[in-house]
Amino acid sequence: IVVVKDVEKSYPLGEIMVHAVRGVSFSIQKGEFSALAGPSGSGKTTILNMIGCVDTPSKGEIIIAGQNTSGLKDKELTKLRLFKVGFIFQTFNLVPVLTAYQNVEFPLLLQKNVPKAERERRVNMYLEKVGLKDKMMHRPNELSGGQRQRVAIARALVTEPAIVLADEPTANLDSQTGQEILDLMSSLNENDGTTFIFSTHDHNVISRAHKVLWLVDGRLADPKGRIA
Amino acid sequence: IVVVKDVEKSYPLGEIMVHAVRGVSFSIQKGEFSALAGPSGSGKTTILNMIGCVDTPSKGEIIIAGQNTSGLKDKELTKLRLFKVGFIFQTFNLVPVLTAYQNVEFPLLLQKNVPKAERERRVNMYLEKVGLKDKMMHRPNELSGGQRQRVAIARALVTEPAIVLADEPTANLDSQTGQEILDLMSSLNENDGTTFIFSTHDHNVISRAHKVLWLVDGRLADPKGRIA
Numbered sequence: 186i187v188v189v190k191d192v193e194k195s196y197p198l199g200e201i202m203v204h205a206v207r208g209v210s211f212s213i214q215k216g217e218f219s220a221l222a223g224p225s226g227s228g229k230t231t232i233l234n235m236i237g238c239v240d241t242p243s244k245g246e247i248i249i250a251g252q253n254t255s256g257l258k259d260k261e262l263t264k265l266r267l268f269k270v271g272f273i274f275q276t277f278n279l280v281p282v283l284t285a286y287q288n289v290e291f292p293l294l295l296q297k298n299v300p301k302a303e304r305e306r307r308v309n310m311y312l313e314k315v316g317l318k319d320k321m322m323h324r325p326n327e328l329s330g331g332q333r334q335r336v337a338i339a340r341a342l343v344t345e346p347a348i349v350l351a352d353e354p355t356a357n358l359d360s361q362t363g364q365e366i367l368d369l370m371s372s373l374n375e376n377d378g379t380t381f382i383f384s385t386h387d388h389n390v391i392s393r394a395h396k397v398l399w400l401v402d403g404r405l406a407d408p409k410g411r412i413a
Numbered sequence: 414i415v416v417v418k419d420v421e422k423s424y425p426l427g428e429i430m431v432h433a434v435r436g437v438s439f440s441i442q443k444g445e446f447s448a449l450a451g452p453s454g455s456g457k458t459t460i461l462n463m464i465g466c467v468d469t470p471s472k473g474e475i476i477i478a479g480q481n482t483s484g485l486k487d488k489e490l491t492k493l494r495l496f497k498v499g500f501i502f503q504t505f506n507l508v509p510v511l512t513a514y515q516n517v518e519f520p521l522l523l524q525k526n527v528p529k530a531e532r533e534r535r536v537n538m539y540l541e542k543v544g545l546k547d548k549m550m551h552r553p554n555e556l557s558g559g560q561r562q563r564v565a566i567a568r569a570l571v572t573e574p575a576i577v578l579a580d581e582p583t584a585n586l587d588s589q590t591g592q593e594i595l596d597l598m599s600s601l602n603e604n605d606g607t608t609f610i611f612s613t614h615d616h617n618v619i620s621r622a623h624k625v626l627w628l629v630d631g632r633l634a635d636p637k638g639r640i641a
């Protein structure tokens with residue numbers, strides 16, 4: 186369902202080029218529970234951002250559900266992001282002036298064809314699944330770090346997308362809450378066939394993945410750090 | 414060196430009061446490596462913010478290095494925060510327009526009495542200790558999540574304060590890098606007698622603490638969750 190082919194990403198910084206991703210190829214099957222693992226700064230977020238169409242590769246191609254992202258116009262990319270992909274950002278990216286409830290409802294409003302009763306049902310269901318039903322009227326700055334992370338998780342899941350990209354979704358959670366979130370994602374994966382691609386340092390997540398891709402300094406490597 | 418006495422913190426939210434901290438008392442000895450642990454939303458950040466004079470208790474007292482914080486004027490609180498306490502925030506709070514180097518140098522400039530050569534020596538030393546010497550010209554949005562976390566860590570340590578408050582300092586780090594950061598903090602604790610108070614979910618940090626305070630729903634509890 187996701188194919189990454191010879192992808193590179195470089196950033197100009199003053200007079201030098203920073204090579205964040207240096208030629209990476211892999212594919213993720215529909216329904217897979219997969220993880221990108223590796224040291225801080227190795228390129229995990231950069232790769233997830235390109236799969237999520239939030240960033241574009243400097244070289245190479247990304248094919249999502251059969252569509253080559255470099256061939257798509259802005260309008261088509263937006264449609265892909267809104268209907269097929271859910272994204273849990275490493276920095277959450279919640280809307281500060283909206284409550285937790287409104288933040289989770291937001292993508293359903295953007296989709297335009299979801300009636301009010303169905304929006305209410307889903308927002309309440311996912312807030313409850315992440316344990317935040319009693320905090321739904323809080324704004325992000327009235328929530329703890331782990332509570333904001335869970336609002337970001339509920340928002341990514343509420344549209345019930347085919348692919349969920351989760352950038353360190355348990356980083357700010359205690360092990361009990363992290364386990365509950367992992368169980369929730371596992372059950373969506375097993376019951377609905379949702380494809381998950383995690384970027385993670387959490388060994389609990391890594392041990393439950395069907396497939397683990399190890400990144401070192403912008404390249405794929407095996408678990409012992411040998412470059413592919 | 415830190416005494417927390419019958420401290421409570423409540424927030425008005427619409428028509429109700431949210432009781433984030435419900436009567437907590439403990440003391441931290443000079444040179445202790447201590448941890449606040451507990452579920453997401455249990456009040457750890459709220460307590461650290463009050464110890465760091467970033468927030469004020471609704472009830473109770475906080476005494477830092479012999480000074481009762483409720484008795485201090487703004488100018489004295491600022492002096493305490495700037496010279497005695499280093500704070501690693503859960504959300505980093507870096508200055509977006511400054512480079513990593515400038516962010517780490519910032520508190521030394523605020524202190525006003527640190528000559529240029531000494532500032533350069535210390536900023537370079539701490540950036541190297543957190544493994545970011547080659548990234549010092551990057552701004553926060555040109556860094557990975559774990560790299561930003563490490564800039565926030567270097568910035569808190571560069572003034573060599575008596576007390577370091579660290580809110581989940583390893584949340585965004587892989588276990589290797591997290592271990593290096595923990596070793597760095599351990600050595601500052603053993604060699605310089607720096608007092609550390611962590612808020613953490615990381616069992617590696619918890620296992621290395623001299624003292625662990627367990628928080629459940631705004632109150633202290635023992636590790637089995639029994640309220641004190």
Ligand SMILES: Nc1ncnc2c1ncn2[C@@H]1O[C@H](COP(=O)(O)OP(=O)(O)OP(=O)(O)O)[C@@H](O)[C@H]1O
Pocket residue numbers: 196197198203204205223224225226227228229230231232275384548551554555556557558559560585586587
């Ligand atoms: N805009 C930018 N300009 C220059 N370099 C950048 C930029 N954005 C990212 N980088 C660099 O790209 C590399 C990869 O970053 P990325 O955020 O993908 O890492 P990561 O694996 O997600 O790390 P972490 O585990 O710390 O979140 C880093 O070394 C970072 O410094």
Ligand SMILES: Nc1ncnc2c1ncn2[C@@H]1O[C@H](COP(=O)(O)OP(=O)(O)OP(=O)(O)O)[C@@H](O)[C@H]1O
Pocket residue numbers: 320323326327328329330331332357358359424425426431432433451452453454455456457458459460503612
């Ligand atoms: N401004 C506010 N208004 C209302 N409630 C608040 C406010 N700030 C925090 N809270 C509530 O206070 C409680 C404690 O928050 P705190 O940030 O201290 O938790 P924490 O232990 O640090 O959690 P985490 O591990 O998720 O970071 C939470 O339930 C939160 O919803």
Ligand SMILES: [Mg+2]
Pocket residue numbers: 229230231275352384557558559
């Ligand atoms: Mg990242």
Ligand SMILES: [Mg+2]
Pocket residue numbers: 329330331457458459503580612
């Ligand atoms: Mg917190």
